[in-house]
Amino acid sequence: MTLSARTRSSEYPPTKADASARVLVVDDEPALRRSLARLLLSRGMQVVTADDGAAAIALLKDQHVDVALIDLMMPHVNGLELLDHIKANHSGVEVILMTAFGDVETAVRAVRAGAYHFLTKPFRSNDEVVLTVAKAAERRRLLDHAAKLERRLEQMEK
Numbered sequence: 786m787t788l789s790a791r792t793r794s795s796e797y798p799p800t801k802a803d804a805s806a807r808v809l810v811v812d813d814e815p816a817l818r819r820s821l822a823r824l825l826l827s828r829g830m831q832v833v834t835a836d837d838g839a840a841a842i843a844l845l846k847d848q849h850v851d852v853a854l855i856d857l858m859m860p861h862v863n864g865l866e867l868l869d870h871i872k873a874n875h876s877g878v879e880v881i882l883m884t885a886f887g888d889v890e891t892a893v894r895a896v897r898a899g900a901y902h903f904l905t906k907p908f909r910s911n912d913e914v915v916l917t918v919a920k921a922a923e924r925r926r927l928l929d930h931a932a933k934l935e936r937r938l939e940q941m942e943k
Contacts, residue, residue, distance in 0.1 A: 806922035807831040807849065811841045811867065812856040812883075817906075821854060821914065828915050830922075838862025838870075845875055852901075852921045854914075857884035857891070865898065872899040877929070879921035883908075 808830050812818040815836070822832045833848060835841035839861045841853070853871060857864035864882050871878050879901040884891070887905035895903050901921045908914050 805831075805926075806851050806919070807833070808918055808922070809833050809835065809841060809844065809848075809850040809853040809855075809878075811835045811838065811853065811859070811864075813837050813859045814856070817856075824911055824914060825918060828919075830918070838864070838867040841867055842870055845871070845878075850875075850878055851925045852879045852881065852918055854881045854883065854918060857882050857895075858886060865895065868895065868898055868900055877925065879925045881917055881921055 808825050810818055810821045810825070810832060811834070812821070813836055818834050818836065822834050825832045833844060833850065835844050837859045838855075841855070842862065853867075855864045855867055859867075862870070864884070868880050868882065871880055880899065881902045881904060882895045882900050883904040883906055885906040887903070892903040901924065902917050904914065904917060
């Protein structure tokens with residue numbers, strides 16, 4: 786469940802989109818939560834963390850994030866319950882679920898419930914995590930940009 790100590794930053798240099806991405810990491814395992822936060826910070830992303838789903842819900846009341854990287858199995862509020870909360874109350878957030886207990890049925894259920902992606906721990910590489918988060922952030926940025934352009938077009942047509 787740990788990330789490798791070496792990252793291949795030359796394979797994935799930070800981009801402008803990464804630097805503006807704000808990521809929420811939610812995991813009840815402190816070492817993994819810290820490792821993920823350090824990894825994403827090293828790639829130029831802004832990171833906030835929560836140790837369980839209930840803490841994440843409280844944090845989301847006051848802070849905006851673009852992507853939430855959420856562990857599936859947590860006490861109090863599990864990952865699927867947090868996904869449901871985010872989709873109902875913070876629709877602009879892309880959610881990536883992660884678990885050490887991955888099975889196809891759970892992954893399909895998560896994606897059908899609105900998750901952007903489903904990662905299985907241990908991760909194949911640091912780049913797998915970074916690229917997945919970066920793609921989710923880019924998707925969020927593009928959707929926001931498209932909505933903005935649609936609003937401008939509607940205003941021009943009036």
